[in-house]
Amino acid sequence: MTEKRFEEVYKQGKLTTEKIIRDNETGVLYLVYQEGYGMGLTVMVDKDGKPLVDESFKDK
Template identity: 50%
Template sequence: MRQADRFIKVFTQGTLNATEIWIDRETGVNYLFHQSGYAGGLTPLLDRDGKPVITTVYE
């Protein structure tokens, strides 16, 4: 992995209808990405209190 890569993919499920979880290495915020065919969307992953899930990222 290059040092300039800001996001790390930590989870993948599916192919045509894919769900992925990405972590921002600078902020630690987790993002949920879902794609279905040619459409897709990205949103912060939230806990039950509505706050973003934050993961400690070790270099």
């Protein structure tokens, strides 16, 4: 088991923010969108609708 379950791997924006976070237990990627007081979170999927896994993720 890893120390940090979720880790931010990408971020862009100032007033609105888009982030990609990785689940360090599974390697699955999530998109987080924040604007003002609102936010959304969704799992990222590949063209077949399967969860997108970070290619550089190594299962420990």
